[in-house]
Amino acid sequence: MNDVASIREGACRCGQLRLKAHGAPLITMACHCEGCRKMTASAFSLSALYPQDAVEVSGLEPVIGGMHSELHHYFCPYCLSWVFTRAEMMGPFVNVRATMLDGADDLAPFIETCVAEKLSWVTTPAVHSFEVFPPMERFPELMAQYATSRQA
Numbered sequence: 042m043n044d045v046a047s048i049r050e051g052a053c054r055c056g057q058l059r060l061k062a063h064g065a066p067l068i069t070m071a072c073h074c075e076g077c078r079k080m081t082a083s084a085f086s087l088s089a090l091y092p093q094d095a096v097e098v099s100g101l102e103p104v105i106g107g108m109h110s111e112l113h114h115y116f117c118p119y120c121l122s123w124v125f126t127r128a129e130m131m132g133p134f135v136n137v138r139a140t141m142l143d144g145a146d147d148l149a150p151f152i153e154t155c156v157a158e159k160l161s162w163v164t165t166p167a168v169h170s171f172e173v174f175p176p177m178e179r180f181p182e183l184m185a186q187y188a189t190s191r192q193a
């Protein structure tokens with residue numbers, strides 16, 4: 042799975058919106074913010090960030106959900122699973138919901154964000170915890186650390 046040439050497949054709950062992610066993610070994250078808790082109907086969201094070119098979407102055409110804001114949350118139009126997010130301000134990346142991908146067991150969150158809003162009983166194995174969402178300038182360094190950790 043650490044092979045950069047590897048392809049990881051994924052799908053929504055009903056399987057009609059499919060994903061193919063090429064190579065390893067740039068970083069994996071858990072987000073504890075209230076918005077993510079609402080949209081996942083769970084304690085936190087899990088994501089795997091990929092370059093936009095590395096992710097192929099096929100099958101049903103995803104629809105925008107969530108806040109319909111500058112963060113574009115894409116859902117399956119049939120089963121309404123939250124499948125991925127794109128944000129113009131983050132650049133040419135796609136943040137795939139890690140649990141949509143096959144073999145998500147090795148996509149444990151490397152960082153966790155918005156822990157100020159975290160439910161008190163939740164813990165994750167994240168190596169770095171941030172009270173809020175960290176500034177974009179931190180990401181190159183965090184991504185480099187994540188890549189190194191995957192090779193270990």
Ligand SMILES: [Zn+2]
Pocket residue numbers: 053054055056057058117118119120121122
């Ligand atoms: Zn679906």
Ligand SMILES: [Zn+2]
Pocket residue numbers: 072073074075076077078086155
């Ligand atoms: Zn969040």
